[in-house]
Amino acid sequence: MNPQFKKGVLELIVLECVRRKDRYGYELVEEVSRVIDVNEGTIYPLLKRLTNEHYFETYLRESSEGPPRKYYHLTAAGILYRDSLAAEWEEFQKQVSRFLEEGKEYE
Amino acid sequence: MNKETFLKELQQHLAVLEDQEQQDILQEYSQHLDIKIQNGQKEEDAIRDFGPVKELAAEILEAYHVKPEFGEGRAGKGLPGLGSVNLKEGEEKIRRLGSSLGKMTSAFVRKIGRLFRKAGQGIRVIGLRVLSLFRRRKETDEAAGTEETAAENGKAFTECGGAGTREKKGGRKMEMVYERKFSETERPGRRFCEFCRGAARGVGAAVLWCLRMCWNAFWLLAALCAACFALLALFGFGTLLVLLLQSYPLKGGVLVCLGSSLAGGSLAVLCFTLTRWKKRQTDSAAVKEPEEKETDTEEEEFSAEEPDETEEPAGEQEVER
Numbered sequence: 001m002n003p004q005f006k007k008g009v010l011e012l013i014v015l016e017c018v019r020r021k022d023r024y025g026y027e028l029v030e031e032v033s034r035v036i037d038v039n040e041g042t043i044y045p046l047l048k049r050l051t052n053e054h055y056f057e058t059y060l061r062e063s064s065e066g067p068p069r070k071y072y073h074l075t076a077a078g079i080l081y082r083d084s085l086a087a088e089w090e091e092f093q094k095q096v097s098r099f100l101e102e103g104k105e106y107e
Numbered sequence: 108m109n110k111e112t113f114l115k116e117l118q119q120h121l122a123v124l125e126d127q128e129q130q131d132i133l134q135e136y137s138q139h140l141d142i143k144i145q146n147g148q149k150e151e152d153a154i155r156d157f158g159p160v161k162e163l164a165a166e167i168l169e170a171y172h173v174k175p176e177f178g179e180g181r182a183g184k185g186l187p188g189l190g191s192v193n194l195k196e197g198e199e200k201i202r203r204l205g206s207s208l209g210k211m212t213s214a215f216v217r218k219i220g221r222l223f224r225k226a227g228q229g230i231r232v233i234g235l236r237v238l239s240l241f242r243r244r245k246e247t248d249e250a251a252g253t254e255e256t257a258a259e260n261g262k263a264f265t266e267c268g269g270a271g272t273r274e275k276k277g278g279r280k281m282e283m284v285y286e287r288k289f290s291e292t293e294r295p296g297r298r299f300c301e302f303c304r305g306a307a308r309g310v311g312a313a314v315l316w317c318l319r320m321c322w323n324a325f326w327l328l329a330a331l332c333a334a335c336f337a338l339l340a341l342f343g344f345g346t347l348l349v350l351l352l353q354s355y356p357l358k359g360g361v362l363v364c365l366g367s368s369l370a371g372g373s374l375a376v377l378c379f380t381l382t383r384w385k386k387r388q389t390d391s392a393a394v395k396e397p398e399e400k401e402t403d404t405e406e407e408e409f410s411a412e413e414p415d416e417t418e419e420p421a422g423e424q425e426v427e428r
Contacts, residue, residue, distance in 0.1 A: 025135050026142045041157035044135050045170035048128075052171075054353045066141060070134075077353040 006036050012089055014046055015074065015082035018056065024069035047072060055081050110140050113154045120164030123177050132167060223377055230381070323382050330378035337371030340364050 010032070017023060017031045025047065029040050050056045055078035060068040074082065114133055121129050136157075143153040157163050165175035344364035351357045 026139050029139065039156075039158050040139065041136075041163040042166055044132060044139075045167040047135075048132060048167070049170035065145065067138070069138065075353050076350075077355060 001036065006038055009089065010036070010038060010042070010046060011050070012082070012085045014043065014050070015055070015078060015085065018072050018074045019079065019082055022071045022073045024061075024071050028072065050078070054078075108154055109150055110137065110144075110154065113140075113157075113160065116160050117164055120160065121167060123168065123173055124171060128171070219373070223373060227377060227380055326378045326382040330375045330382065333371050333375035333378060337368050337375055340368035340371055344368050 013032055013035050014028065017028055023031065025044060028047070029043050032038060032043060033040070047056065051058060051072070054075060057073045057075055058070050059073065061071050063069050114137055117136065118129055118133060121132065124132075140150070140153050143156075144150055168175050168177075341364075344361060347357050347361045347364055351361050
């Protein structure tokens with residue numbers, strides 16, 4: 001898959017993952033990897049950025065194995081941002097597929 | 108490459124960031140590696156999945172809107188580069204700006220406070236003038252009352268005097284009668300006057316008390332309303348501030364709430380000071396009034412004693428005779 005595509009849509013996928021359930025970093029990376037094949041390292045900076053922009057809140061929770069884990073939770077602003085991104089994605093995807101459909105007439 | 112060297116190298120690339128932020132992101136990576144190793148993956152493989160450290164660091168710095176070149180420069184030199192110096196200078200500038208802003212706002216607030224105090228003093232002066240007008244009227248009323256009583260007393264005296272000159276011809280026995288008459292004719296008048304004066308004073312005090320109570324109640328009510336409004340605005344300010352921090356576009360609302368809370372608070376304080384001023388006034392009036400009463404009663408006692416003294420020696424003389 002084109003890495004530029006991935007980069008653009010990664011934010012939406014991460015927001016959606018956290019919206020469904022509060023998750024910690026590794027869990028989130030695994031969940032995102034199920035949808036698109038992405039370099040594991042790139043998700044953490046994204047999480048950091050979204051947290052700095054107040055779309056995520058973080059809290060620590062004890063785990064049965066190892067040190068406490070940092071969980072990410074979607075804020076109200078994050079939900080709004082995710083909805084706007086999802087709407088944009090829908091519109092974008094529709095327009096692109098409509099354009100591709102139009103192209104079939106030229107074949 | 109093992110985990111430690113990976114983290115160290117990554118840290119070198121991220122040296123531009125604050126220590127807290129570095130620790131934050133490095134901890135995430137180390138935890139990620141820990142979990143992977145726990146799940147049975149080799150340490151090196153887990154690290155290789157992250158790709159080249161340089162690219163990873165560039166991506167992290169991009170998330171902070173930092174140019175990746177600065178991170179590289181830092182990593183190469185291992186010493187604080189130009190970027191960090193600039194950052195520090197910027198920080199200091201921002202801090203200075205913040206402190207000067209704080210000073211300006213505090214000075215502004217102080218000025219507003221002074222203005223309100225002046226306004227309060229002006230209102231107080233007006234109030235004092237109104238009060239002094241009231242007092243003067245009361246005093247003139249009282250003076251008129253005393254004049255009237257004096258006139259009545261004078262009449263009684265002249266009548267008695269006339270009676271006395273007539274009685275004198277009738278001999279010494281009649282002098283006793285004259286003196287009795289004197290005291291009898293004088294006393295009812297005096298009593299009436301005292302009663303009038305007391306009643307007037309009582310009515311005046313009651314009216315003043317009512318006025319004070321109305322004044323206090325009005326200002327207290329106003330202060331309460333203003334305080335409630337200020338608290339509400341403060342609550343709104345807090346809520347909107349939280350929302351603003353969550354990056355909702357609510358700057359205008361926050362400012363409006365802050366302004367209205369400040370205005371309400373100062374209004375409440377102003378109203379409250381007005382009531383307190385009135386209370387102090389009443390206190391001082393209460394301190395003054397007893398003194399006045401005391402002097403009044405003393406005068407009354409003097410005036411009451413005087414005829415007695417004149418009477419007594421006369422009686423004694425009569426007995427001696």
